[in-house]
Each structure stands twice: as structure tokens, then as C-alpha cells.
Amino acid sequence: MTFRFISLGGDCQPAVQINSLNPTRTRSFFDVVSIPIAQTIALIENDFQDLMLTENLRPVYVEDTLERVVDTRWDLHFVHDFPSLEPEAVEAVRAQYLVRARWFMDLFDDEEAPPYFVRRWFNGDGPEDEREAIRLFELLRSRRRDVRLLYLHNDPFRPERVFGAYRSAYLLPPDNAHWVGNTGAWRTMLRDFALRPHEETGFALPAGKQRPRFAVRSA
Amino acid sequence: MTDMDIQAGLRTVFLEVFGSGLPPLTPAMCAATVPGWDSIRMMAIIVGLERHFGVRLRAREVEALDDVGDIAALLRRKLGARQTAPG
Numbered sequence: 001m002t003f004r005f006i007s008l009g010g011d012c013q014p015a016v017q018i019n020s021l022n023p024t025r026t027r028s029f030f031d032v033v034s035i036p037i038a039q040t041i042a043l044i045e046n047d048f049q050d051l052m053l054t055e056n057l058r059p060v061y062v063e064d065t066l067e068r069v070v071d072t073r074w075d076l077h078f079v080h081d082f083p084s085l086e087p088e089a090v091e092a093v094r095a096q097y098l099v100r101a102r103w104f105m106d107l108f109d110d111e112e113a114p115p116y117f118v119r120r121w122f123n124g125d126g127p128e129d130e131r132e133a134i135r136l137f138e139l140l141r142s143r144r145r146d147v148r149l150l151y152l153h154n155d156p157f158r159p160e161r162v163f164g165a166y167r168s169a170y171l172l173p174p175d176n177a178h179w180v181g182n183t184g185a186w187r188t189m190l191r192d193f194a195l196r197p198h199e200e201t202g203f204a205l206p207a208g209k210q211r212p213r214f215a216v217r218s219a
Numbered sequence: 220m221t222d223m224d225i226q227a228g229l230r231t232v233f234l235e236v237f238g239s240g241l242p243p244l245t246p247a248m249c250a251a252t253v254p255g256w257d258s259i260r261m262m263a264i265i266v267g268l269e270r271h272f273g274v275r276l277r278a279r280e281v282e283a284l285d286d287v288g289d290i291a292a293l294l295r296r297k298l299g300a301r302q303t304a305p306g
Contacts, residue, residue, distance in 0.1 A: 025250070026265070026281050027258050096262040099269070103278040112279060 003194040006107065006115045008136070008149075009035050010122025012080070013179065017186040018118065029100040034077040036124040037132040041139055043074050048101035051076075052094045059085055075124075108143040115147055116194060120171060120181075121154045129153060130161075130168060137166045150193045167193060220298045225272075225291055232267035233287075236260055246288030264290075272298060 005022060007014035007030050015031035029048075030040070043051075050056070056073040059066055059082075068079045081093045107115045117140060121129060133151035140147045152171035160169045169189065174182040230244055237255065250256040265276055268290070274297045284290055 024282060025258060025261050025284065026278055027262055028278075092263065092266070095266045095270075099262065099265055102275075106277055 003116050003190075004113045005190060005194075006104075006117050007031050008040060008117050008119040009033060010037060010040070010120055010125065013181045014118045014120050014152075016180050017183065018190065020183070021187055021190055026103070027100060029097070029104040032078075032080045034079060034122065036075055036122055037119065037129060037136060038125075039075040040119070041132065041136050043076070044104075044136075044139060044143075047105060051101060052090075052097060054090070057085075057090065108147075110144070114144075117147060117149045118152070118190070118193070119149065120152045130158070133168060134166065141165070148193070150189065152189065220272075222291075222295065225294050225298070228271045229268075229287065229291060229294070232264060232271050235267055236263045244287050246291065247286055249286035268294065274298065 003022070005018040006028050007018055009030040011034045012032050015028065019031075035043070050073055052071055053073065056071050058070045058072050060068045060070060066082060066084065068077050069082045069085070070077050078093070081096075083089050106112060119133060119136065125132065130151070130153065133149070133153075137147075137149040137151075140149060146165075148165040149167070151166075151168040153168060154171060154173075156170050158168075158170060161167065171189075172182050172185040174180075226244070233241055233244060237253065237260070241253075250261070261281070265281060269275060272294055274294065276293070276297075280293060284293060
């Protein structure tokens with residue numbers, strides 16, 4: 001059975017890992033962008049309004065190379081999409097993202113398969129990241145009752161949380177610090193997210209450093 | 220819109236996305252056989268199809284497409300095109 005995992009960022013890593021498990025022909029909105037969680041919430045709350053307006057697009061150069069383009073309205077970083085800032089290139093990227101935004105909103109249509117949203121921690125999220133992740137879940141849940149969210153953070157001392165369709169856990173880093181992350185941990189977590197009954201609601205955890213039980217279970 | 224119109228429109232869109240080196244379209248052409256047909260190009264194809272044909276495609280419809288023949292069939296359904304016999 002194929003589950004419909006949808007990346008909610010904060011960067012490319014969730015989409016890379018999801019796509020290696022469930023290859024798709026298309027791209028979801030948050031697959032290859034970087035965005036803080038608070039701005040992710042704001043963007044969805046506002047139904048992607050005012051996305052990529054020309055006056056809000058700011059190029060970031062490293063030496064003479066275009067490194068990224070930032071939509072300053074939403075703190076949305078396009079790190080892979082813009083070959084240049086020529087008007088035709090900007091229009092082509094904008095057109096694709098408008099389709100992706102429409103497809104994202106389609107996910108809340110009951111005719112669509114229930115989405116399993118996945119968000120990974122992002123450097124700019126700050127210490128309130130889990131509170132924001134729960135706020136993100138509540139927003140998604142207000143749009144569609146049967147959504148699920150897996151939030152993967154970088155705090156090894158924070159317990160795994162399972163509250164109905166919301167889950168969070170520590171994402172074990174890879175041994176080699178490669179940007180695609182720990183593929184073994186990702187695969188186990190995604191499978192567990194899809195298959196473990198989501199009605200399960202928490203359990204006692206020992207104090208100290210946590211290792212999510214589904215992150216250490218063999219795949 | 221006839222089936223020939225769809226074929227011609229498909230050709231136009233694919234040429235815009237892949238350039239003039241693209242061989243003639245066949246129903247069996249797919250991402251595995253056309254160099255550079257990745258998820259980014261697929262998004263460009265979708266944008267081109269929506270503009271050219273004035274249709275809206277859903278992600279799940281696109282995910283179900285395996286090849287050019289599937290794209291033509293989807294457009295045929297969307298547009299209610301009548302089949303035109305060749306010749």
C-alpha cells in the first residue's frame with residue numbers, strides 16, 4: 001500500500017527521503033524550498049495569497065552566482081528553482097509554484113487520499129518549534145479532519161509525543177552529516193508513521209536522552 | 220477539439236519544454252525514454268498543458284500518467300474531444 005506522504009519542509013530533506021521511499025512524478029509545494037515553521041503556518045492560513053509577487057522577490061548572490069531567491073513576504077527561500085532572474089525565468093517558476101499551491105490546497109478535498117504531512121526541524125524555528133508544530137497540525141486539522149502530521153525535531157532530550165494524529169520525535173542525524181539525513185531512520189519513521197495505529201496516545205518515557213522507539217526498530 | 224488538435228497541442232507544449240531536438244511524440248514516450256524528463260520538467264509540462272488547453276489538472280491525475288498516450292487520453296477526457304480517424 002502506498003501512503004501519501006507530503007513534505008512540509010522546512011527544507012529539501014523530507015522530500016528527498018519521501019521520494020526515495022515513494023517516488024512521485026510531481027512536486028509538492030514545500031519539496032525544495034526552505035521556510036521557517038511560523039511562515040509555513042502563515043502561508044497556508046492565507047491560502048498562498050500574494051505568493052512570489054515580483055516586488056517581494058529578492059535575489060541572494062554568493063560572489064557572482066545566484067544562490068537563492070527569497071520571497072520576503074513569506075520568508076520563503078527558493079534554493080533550487082531559479083536559473084536566473086530574467087523575467088521569463090521568474091514567470092516560469094512562478095507558474096509552477098502556483099500549480100503546486102493549488103495542488104496543496106486540493107489535499108484538503110475529501111476526494112483526495114488522506115495526506116500524511118511530514119515536517120523536519122529548521123534552523124530558524126527557534127525554541128518554540130514544537131508549539132508551532134502543534135499549531136501547524138491544528139491548522140491542517142481545521143482544513144481536513146483526517147490529516148496526520150509527523151514532526152521531526154533535533155532535540156535528543158525531548159520525549160517522543162503521540163497525540164492522536166500528531167506525532168513528534170527526535171530525528172537521528174546521519175553518521176556522516178550528509179544533507180540528505182539518516183536514510184535508515186527516515187524510512188523507519190515514515191513506515192511507522194503510516195502503519196502504527198494513530199489512536200495510540202502516549203506512554204511513560206524515562207528521563208534523559210531519548211531515542212524514539214520507531215527510530216531504532218529494524219526496518 | 221479533435222484528437223488531432225490534442226496531438227498538435229501536445230507537440231507544441233513538449234517542444235517548449237524540451238526544445239527542438241525532441242523526436243516526434245509517440246504514445247509510448249515516457250520519463251524513462253526521454254532524457255531530462257524529471258519532476259521539474261513534468262511541472263513545466265503541466266503548466267504548458269494547462270495554458271495551451273485551458274484545463275486544470277489535479278496532482279492525482281498527473282501522478283497516474285505513465286506516458287504521452289496517458290496524457291493525451293487525460294486531455295481527451297477533460298476536453299471531451301471526439302476521435303478523428305487518421306487520413
